[in-house]
Amino acid sequence: MAAYYHSIADDLRRRIECAEYVVDEPLPxxxxxxxxxxxxxxxIRIALxxxxxxxxxxxxxxxxxxxxxxxxxxxxxxxxxxxxxxxAESPPMQVSAExxxxxxxxxxxxxxxxxxGALLTEFEYVSVLGTSVRGLARLxxxxxxxxxxxxxxxxxxxxxxxxxxLAEAGVHVASTxxxxxxxxxxxxERKVFRSAAPVLAVERTSTDFSGQIVEGALLALPGDRAxxxxxxxxxxxxxxxxx
Amino acid sequence: MAAYYHSIADDLRRRIECAEYVVDEPLPxxxxxxxxxxxxxxxIRIALxxxxxxxxxxxxxxxxxxxxxxxxxxxxxxxxxxxxxxxAESPPMQVSAExxxxxxxxxxxxxxxxxxGALLTEFEYVSVLGTSVRGLARLxxxxxxxxxxxxxxxxxxxxxxxxxxLAEAGVHVASTxxxxxxxxxxxxERKVFRSAAPVLAVERTSTDFSGQIVEGALLALPGDRAxxxxxxxxxxxxxxxxx
DNA sequence: CAGTGGTCTAGACCACGAA
DNA sequence: TCGTGGTCTAGACCACTGT
Numbered sequence: 342m343a344a345y346y347h348s349i350a351d352d353l354r355r356r357i358e359c360a361e362y363v364v365d366e367p368l369p370x371x372x373x374x375x376x377x378x379x380x381x382x383x384x385i386r387i388a389l390x391x392x393x394x395x396x397x398x399x400x401x402x403x404x405x406x407x408x409x410x411x412x413x414x415x416x417x418x419x420x421x422x423x424x425x426x427x428x429a430e431s432p433p434m435q436v437s438a439e440x441x442x443x444x445x446x447x448x449x450x451x452x453x454x455x456x457x458g459a460l461l462t463e464f465e466y467v468s469v470l471g472t473s474v475r476g477l478a479r480l481x482x483x484x485x486x487x488x489x490x491x492x493x494x495x496x497x498x499x500x501x502x503x504x505x506x507l508a509e510a511g512v513h514v515a516s517t518x519x520x521x522x523x524x525x526x527x528x529x530e531r532k533v534f535r536s537a538a539p540v541l542a543v544e545r546t547s548t549d550f551s552g553q554i555v556e557g558a559l560l561a562l563p564g565d566r567a568x569x570x571x572x573x574x575x576x577x578x579x580x581x582x583x584x
Numbered sequence: 585m586a587a588y589y590h591s592i593a594d595d596l597r598r599r600i601e602c603a604e605y606v607v608d609e610p611l612p613x614x615x616x617x618x619x620x621x622x623x624x625x626x627x628i629r630i631a632l633x634x635x636x637x638x639x640x641x642x643x644x645x646x647x648x649x650x651x652x653x654x655x656x657x658x659x660x661x662x663x664x665x666x667x668x669x670x671x672a673e674s675p676p677m678q679v680s681a682e683x684x685x686x687x688x689x690x691x692x693x694x695x696x697x698x699x700x701g702a703l704l705t706e707f708e709y710v711s712v713l714g715t716s717v718r719g720l721a722r723l724x725x726x727x728x729x730x731x732x733x734x735x736x737x738x739x740x741x742x743x744x745x746x747x748x749x750l751a752e753a754g755v756h757v758a759s760t761x762x763x764x765x766x767x768x769x770x771x772x773e774r775k776v777f778r779s780a781a782p783v784l785a786v787e788r789t790s791t792d793f794s795g796q797i798v799e800g801a802l803l804a805l806p807g808d809r810a811x812x813x814x815x816x817x818x819x820x821x822x823x824x825x826x827x
Numbered sequence: 828c829a830g831t832g833g834t835c836t837a838g839a840c841c842a843c844g845a846a
Numbered sequence: 847t848c849g850t851g852g853t854c855t856a857g858a859c860c861a862c863t864g865t
Contacts, residue, residue: 344771344774344834344835345834345835346834347770347771347774370849370850370851371850371851372849372851380835381835381836381837381838382836382837383835383836384835384836386851386852387834387835390768391767391768395767395768396765396767400852401843401844401850402842402843402844402850402851402852403842403843403844403850403851404843404844404845404849404850405849405850405851406850406851513818514818515817515818516815516816516817516818517815517816517818518813518814518815518816519813519815519816520811520812520813521764521784521811521812521813521814522639522657522784522807522811522812523766523783523784523807524637524638524782524807525637525782527590528586528587528590531590537852539637539766539767539768539807541766564765564766564767568763568765569764569765570761570763570764571764571814572759572760572761572762573759573760573761573762573816574758574759575756575757575759575760587852587853587854588853588854589853610831613830613831614832615830615831615832623854623855624855624856624857625832625855625856625857626854626855627853627854627855629832629833630853630854643832643833644831644832644862644863645831645832645833645861645862645863646830646831646832646833646861646863647830647832647862647863647864648830648831648832649832780833
């Protein structure tokens with residue numbers, strides 16, 4: 342009943358932790374593993390997908406399945422609130438940003454609670470570590486709220502500049518909500534991430550003190566090479582019924 | 585280049601959104617879909633996995649692939665800070681809780697920063713909606729910090745009682761860190777969730793004002809039927825470099 | 828029992844990367 | 847060019863569900 346590919350994944354995981362396979366080196370090819378475990382290649386591939394989703398293996402097309410450390414994943418932290426020891430471990434990434442004006446699609450209109458077609462400033466961030474993409478971030482600010490201008494210089498991985506730009510324009514964020522879900526990558530994401538591993542999808546909205554949504558963001562993180570961290574400080578005084 | 589299973593997934597998604605397939609009704613069987621799209625069954629299955637991970641389809645062994653609404657997913661909110669409209673939408677779940685004493689394994693010892701073998705009070709929560717499990721939560725409190733006692737009555741889905749018990753014992757949580765990652769389910773989780781969909785894995789630690797870890801938790805949420813939401817309130821005064 | 832999805836096989840052919 | 851992983855086929859057999 343316990344699928345055989347799980348036994349294989351467990352065995353490979355154990356061998357990786359025993360350093361039988363070296364970090365940043367490829368495992369034996371899928372064909373060889375199939376022979377060793379006396380199963381077909383697709384079965385081996387499913388076992389490797391399990392390890393990939395754990396961040397222990399990175400599949401590189403045409404090269405092999407490389408042993409990785411899950412601790413070296415990139416870290417997304419809410420609204421630039423850098424967090425604890427993990428943040429320090431997150432390796433420095435190369436980030437590129439583009440700014441343009443778009444009009445709200447159905448999805449964006451629901452996220453930002455603006456009418457369909459409303460003008461938005463879009464900030465598109467791509468974070469890269471070495472040759473591997475660690476995150477796609479699209480931030481949106483309704484131009485009704487404020488008309489921000491690019492370009493963004495020296496961008497941070499998750500678009501913290503937008504918050505600074507908002508503050509400079511006199512728009513202050515009071516509260517941010519991050520929704521995190523897991524899904525499989527879209528065609529585009531699969532191409533960019535070069536991976537079919539599950540994606541951490543983050544939907545974020547920031548509101549000002551009047552409750553108006555002043556910023557929204559859609560992030561896609563490759564689940565095998567990134568994670569999300571949130572810090573909540575408990576107030577000393579027990580407080581409010583939220584409303 | 586764009587895998588054909590993605591086209592099939594896109595087509596099915598569109599038909600679902602056009603209400604060509606009814607919510608809570610099964611799609612045509614995988615065999616029939618394979619004939620309709622002129623592909624083999626495994627290809628159809630991959631397309632359905634995409635929709636499953638989006639929460640649009642629930643696969644039920646021996647019954648069929650049922651159309652679902654992603655909005656009806658259960659919501660995990662950090663440390664019981666119920667959140668916005670989404671929380672209201674999260675349907676009420678049946679929750680069972682067990683309390684026992686365990687000694688720290690390697691993983692728990694790293695999470696809680698206690699020595700291996702240290703005694704811990706474990707709270708195990710299982711949340712169910714109808715017949716579908718929506719979350720597994722294991723909370724740990726080092727007995728060195730305080731020796732809590734069960735049983736827990738009328739448990740909440742994510743173990744908020746533990747926080748209350750801590751407070752009653754004079755232990756106050758100052759800060760909570762949630763790490764969210766995506767992985768494929770373990771053998772056990774696959775059995776409990778009855779699904780091979782990606783799991784949202786949450787590692788949580790709570791510290792008191794002295795920085796000591798007073799509680800830790802490991803949560804597994806079925807990615808196709810649950811999501812995580814975090815709310816961050818921005819302080820009015822721009823503050824500290826965290827360190 | 829019949830119909831469904833779950834796992835697995837033993838191939839085929841294509842796309843990618845390095846030499 | 848050759849070895850790698852990515853996609854897909856056309857089955858087989860098992861497990862689960864409802865009748």
